[in-house]
Amino acid sequence: MSPATTAPTAAPVVAVRALSRAYADVVALDDVDLDLHEETIYGLLGRNGAGKTTLMRLLTGQDFATTGTVEVFGGHPLENDRILGQVAFISEGQSYPPDFCVAHVLKAAALLYPNWDESFADSLLEELAVPRGRRVKKLSRGQRSAVGVVVGLASRAPLTLFDEPYVGLDAVARQIFYDRLLADYAEHPRTFVLSTHLIDEVGDLIERVVLLDGGRVLIDEDAEALRGLATTVTGPLDDVDTFAAARQCSHVERLGNVQRVTVHGALEAGDRRWAEELGLTLEPVSLQQYVVRATTQATTQGSSEPEDSDRRGAPEPRVIPEGTR
Amino acid sequence: MTLTHALALSDEVRAPRTGWSRVLDAARVQYLSRAVLVWPWAVLASAFVINLVVFAFIDTDDPTTGGLASLYVVALIVAMQTVSQFLPFSLGLGVTRRAFYAAATLGALGQALVYGIGLTVLLAIEDATDGWGLTLHFFGVDFLVTGDPLSQVLVYAAPFLLVSAAGLLWGAVAKRWGSAGIFLGLIASALLVGGLVVLLGRLDAWSDVGDFFGDSPALVAIGLPSLVAGALLCAAGYLVVRRTPA
Numbered sequence: 001m002s003p004a005t006t007a008p009t010a011a012p013v014v015a016v017r018a019l020s021r022a023y024a025d026v027v028a029l030d031d032v033d034l035d036l037h038e039e040t041i042y043g044l045l046g047r048n049g050a051g052k053t054t055l056m057r058l059l060t061g062q063d064f065a066t067t068g069t070v071e072v073f074g075g076h077p078l079e080n081d082r083i084l085g086q087v088a089f090i091s092e093g094q095s096y097p098p099d100f101c102v103a104h105v106l107k108a109a110a111l112l113y114p115n116w117d118e119s120f121a122d123s124l125l126e127e128l129a130v131p132r133g134r135r136v137k138k139l140s141r142g143q144r145s146a147v148g149v150v151v152g153l154a155s156r157a158p159l160t161l162f163d164e165p166y167v168g169l170d171a172v173a174r175q176i177f178y179d180r181l182l183a184d185y186a187e188h189p190r191t192f193v194l195s196t197h198l199i200d201e202v203g204d205l206i207e208r209v210v211l212l213d214g215g216r217v218l219i220d221e222d223a224e225a226l227r228g229l230a231t232t233v234t235g236p237l238d239d240v241d242t243f244a245a246a247r248q249c250s251h252v253e254r255l256g257n258v259q260r261v262t263v264h265g266a267l268e269a270g271d272r273r274w275a276e277e278l279g280l281t282l283e284p285v286s287l288q289q290y291v292v293r294a295t296t297q298a299t300t301q302g303s304s305e306p307e308d309s310d311r312r313g314a315p316e317p318r319v320i321p322e323g324t325r
Numbered sequence: 326m327t328l329t330h331a332l333a334l335s336d337e338v339r340a341p342r343t344g345w346s347r348v349l350d351a352a353r354v355q356y357l358s359r360a361v362l363v364w365p366w367a368v369l370a371s372a373f374v375i376n377l378v379v380f381a382f383i384d385t386d387d388p389t390t391g392g393l394a395s396l397y398v399v400a401l402i403v404a405m406q407t408v409s410q411f412l413p414f415s416l417g418l419g420v421t422r423r424a425f426y427a428a429a430t431l432g433a434l435g436q437a438l439v440y441g442i443g444l445t446v447l448l449a450i451e452d453a454t455d456g457w458g459l460t461l462h463f464f465g466v467d468f469l470v471t472g473d474p475l476s477q478v479l480v481y482a483a484p485f486l487l488v489s490a491a492g493l494l495w496g497a498v499a500k501r502w503g504s505a506g507i508f509l510g511l512i513a514s515a516l517l518v519g520g521l522v523v524l525l526g527r528l529d530a531w532s533d534v535g536d537f538f539g540d541s542p543a544l545v546a547i548g549l550p551s552l553v554a555g556a557l558l559c560a561a562g563y564l565v566v567r568r569t570p571a
Contacts, residue, residue: 062416062571079567084419085341094417097410099358108354112418114339157419158338 011074013038013159013191014059019068020215021054028054030215031068036191038158041181043206043223044195045291050212052195053091056161059193060089072159085114088157090148092164096136102147103132106154113155120184121154127176141168149177153184161193174198178205199288203227211291213298223287230290231267234260235280243278250293262293341419351420352428355411362436365399372396373463380459389462393469396440397488404433404492408500408566416571426493426563433489441482445474469543476544483551490555494562501569 014036021029029051036042044052057063058070061077061084070077077083096105102125110116125132128146130139136147145168152160166174182205185192196202209226211219219226233240240259251262262285267275275282285293342350356362372392380388407429415425448464456462471477498506525531538546 057571060419061421064568064570079421079423081343081347081421081424082341084421085343085347087419089417089419091417095410095413097358097414099360100414104357107357108414108418111350111353112341112415112420114341151418156338 010038012036013073015069015071016055016059017069017071019055019058019070020066021051021058021063022066027215029058032212032215032217034210034217034220036159036193036210038191039189041185041192041205041207042194043199043202043209044193044212045197045199045209046195046212046218047295051215052212053163054215055212056089056091056163056193056195059159060084060087060161062089085112086158088113088152088155088160090152090160090162090165092145092148092167094148098135098137101133101135102130102139105136105147105151106132109151109155113157115156115158117154117156120156121150124150124153124180127180128173142170142173143168145169146173149173153177153180156184156188156190159191159193161195163195164197165194166196166198174201178202181205199291200286203287209287209291211294213295218294218298219291225266226290227284227287228266230262230264230285230293232260232262232283232285233275233280234258234283235278239278239280243275243280250297347420347424348427348431351415351424352431354415354418354420355407355428355432361403361407365396365403365440368399369393369396376461376463377457377459380461387456387460387462389466391466392463393444393466396444397484400436400440400485401488401492401495404429404489405496405499407432408493408496408562412496412500412566412569413571422566422569423563426566429493430490430559433486433493437482437485437489438478440485441478441480444481445477448477449474468538469547471543476542476548480543480548483548483555487551487555487558490558490562494558494565497562497565497569501565 012035014034016032016034019029019032019034020027026049028049032051032055034055044055046052054063058065059072059077061079064078072083073086075083077087100108106121106125109121110118128143128149130143130146130150134143136144139147145165148162149165149169152162152165165177169177178201181192194202194206203223206223209219209221209223210217221229233243235243235258237254237257237259240261244261244263248264249261250264251260253260267282272282341347369392372395376390376392380390411429412422412425415428416422420428444464448470451457451462451464456465469480471480495507495510498510502509525534
């Protein structure tokens with residue numbers, strides 16, 4: 001293990017090059033290039049069918065690439081004991097032998113993951129209230145997810161991937177998952193990849209966002225940078241127009257004389273002062289909103305119908321009768 | 326990232342086991358639930374008890390029964406289920422297809438040895454008790470009996486390996502190609518067997534085949550062909566598994 005202090009220059013944990021996966025009726029991944037670096041929590045985001053699960057399955061040697069290459073820890077993961085033994089992939093669709101109770105699953109994980117922490121697993125099991133002796137197929141959807149969470153965290157695999165780990169988990173259990181993940185990450189830093197739809201819920205957890213759309217990487221960016229990348233500007237129609245004139249904008253909403261516009265790109269201190277002078281209200285766009293907007297924008301552009309997506313003025317201003325405001 | 330983290334990491338992160346150690350771990354996973362070890366014997370025991378009761382009330386000379394076949398049928402099903410249940414589970418826990426399949430094969434070899442020895446012991450008891458007091462030939466099916474314990478173990482074990490390999494292949498085809506794969510596989514096998522039958526007829530070789538199985542000792546007539554066919558099916562199963570998505 002190379003010294004962690006050199007993380008930015010260290011070889012990536014995952015290096016994906018020109019990776020495609022085509023099925024009979026759909027291209028799930030389309031020419032993806034992507035590096036994942038060590039000791040980072042990644043949020044793998046995207047709509048259903050964007051290619052998140054396919055990417056994870058290719059990273060873990062579960063599925064076969066159509067073209068392109070995958071390297072994990074400097075080697076090809078497919079059929080590689082050394083690499084796959086360092087990778088935990090907790091899939092929403094993981095199947096369990098029908099005879100197995102929860103204790104069997106934990107025993108199997110203990111046999112197969114060299115860094116398995118038994119006492120950590122026990123405490124997680126207790127916190128998530130999973131009955132140890134019950135057969136996995138008799139568990140509720142949420143309890144099954146909880147088993148995956150326990151296996152994924154207690155395996156302490158240097159690369160741990162969670163594919164929608166929260167399905168069926170209640171809010172309390174999800175919070176326990178996030179808290180324990182973060183606490184354990186601080187003590188045993190490693191690389192996590194979380195695919196999720198609950199973006200704002202993990203917004204504070206993830207350090208870097210990889211957004212897939214239609215099998216391609218749309219965004220690969222630090223979460224912190226993304227949070228400042230888009231701002232909602234609200235104020236008098238003309239002033240907002242002036243402020244937003246030279247910027248890329250989306251989501252224009254007008255209510256009579258008031259306009260709200262999402263401007264893209266980071267705002268400098270000067271921009272903020274200017275907005276203040278104009279009397280405009282600035283609000284950062286949440287990660288979830290940002291992702292939703294970036295994805296819809298890509299979708300509408302992709303379908304060659306650019307209207308109402310990018311430049312201001314495209315949508316018809318809604319006319320609100322006087323006095324109702 | 327702090328220096329303490331780097332130090333903690335180098336101390337704590339253990340490398341995974343590889344090669345045969347990994348295969349052994351994967352094999353232990355397949356036997357964590359003991360049910361797979363118990364079912365074949367439970368089915369055999371019930372077949373045996375039923376035969377005892379039936380022949381206690383029927384008056385025949387030297388009754389022979391095919392109850393022993395139940396053990397091999399269960400072994401076939403268990404091997405199929407090993408693939409359908411443990412291949413996706415093991416792959417999900419970072420086991421390679423190769424390690425999984427080697428583990429399944431190792432498990433079949435180990436079990437075959439246990440069955441061979443177990444059945445040989447039971448045969449000895451059957452002989453010593455004059456067929457459980459009923460002159461019943463339950464374990465001593467005449468074309469399987471060899472006369473000495475070592476070859477007897479092999480003759481019991483070899484068909485077990487054959488049905489286990491067939492089960493692994495069957496399970497692998499089902500996992501990779503679904504029910505269409507199974508049906509096409511059955512059609513292909515039927516054509517193969519049919520072709521062989523026709524070929525032997527054209528060559529006028531049926532009497533030779535009959536002589537071979539009739540005259541050869543069980544080790545040559547049963548043991549050897551089972552081992553060869555089992556090895557071929559086992560290899561075919563691996564070729565299917567190595568490109569099967571989880």
